[in-house]
Amino acid sequence: MRGEVLHYDEDQGFGFITGADGNRYTFAREDLRQEASMVRGTAVEFQSAGGRARVVFSVRAETANPPADAVTAASSQAGKAPWAPQRFGRFAENGPATSLWSYFWRGMTENYFNFAGRARRKEYWGYLLFWTIALIVVVGIGLLIDDSMGNIDELPAVTIGLCGVFVLATILPWIGLNVRRLHDIGLTGWLFLVVFIPTIGGLIVLVFALVPSQARENQWGSVPAGI
Template sequence: MNWYLAVLKNYAGFSGRARRKEYWMFALFNIIIAVVLSAIGAAISTQIPYYLYLVATLVPSLAVLVRRLHDTGRSGWWFFISFIPLVGFIILIVFLASEGKPETNQHGANPKLAPAV
């Protein structure tokens, strides 16, 4: 849960780097919360809580995605490869799942070597 809250605290931080664990733990909690809100919405016959949650987490989700791409040595603009039909999303998932660069790059120092927040 700390990884999820850390991403929300860095709400619109598009600079820097994000570890794989930070990104995937945020994605996991994001999916769990979205499924629970969707189920609640189905029970009360409205999806308003679900849509409000999606809107509220849109910017933090994009920010952590861009920071994750920075960790792999890529620009945040690589996000747009996901719009290529069929293969773009797969390529983006491979980028997000790949190991970060161990050395310091133009986006900052290796977050694995940084002290825990």
């Protein structure tokens, strides 16, 4: 099968390939057919075996000097430059953005009621970062209004009200994100209920947020993009 390297860690000898069928496959150093640089975007051929890529070799390395007629025919058929690297699967064109802001924005829009699937650590902390920034802005606006109304030394009612509305508006995506984070490390989302344990509940949730993603597909979905 033809595919493309998504990630390869030279030190760990472990990586991921997205296949032409749209699925993601893991591979290790022992699966490589020859010593070659497996940088992101490298076109490869491999044999799939239960979610794992076997007998992996770089197409560029194997076809460094292809026959001229083969190059012309392939280029004519594909309408592309000879031996140009190709992208496959759901990352082929506009793959999902994995910036910190994009995670927060998707959390407040398309993932607002999403309690299924998986969320990597970057998604969790990206959402938390911009949620905190937004909360600071809301508090600042509330304090300015309370100050202009002369409430700053008494009960800052506007600040309290704005913060309450903000928290209520963001509580569902926050719970959903924690559930998906637990799924990502192979645990049931119901474990988020430990947050209600006095004193140590929040600490336990923090530990869950720091655990690395499972580097394989699990019962809640495939490995998140960018891992």
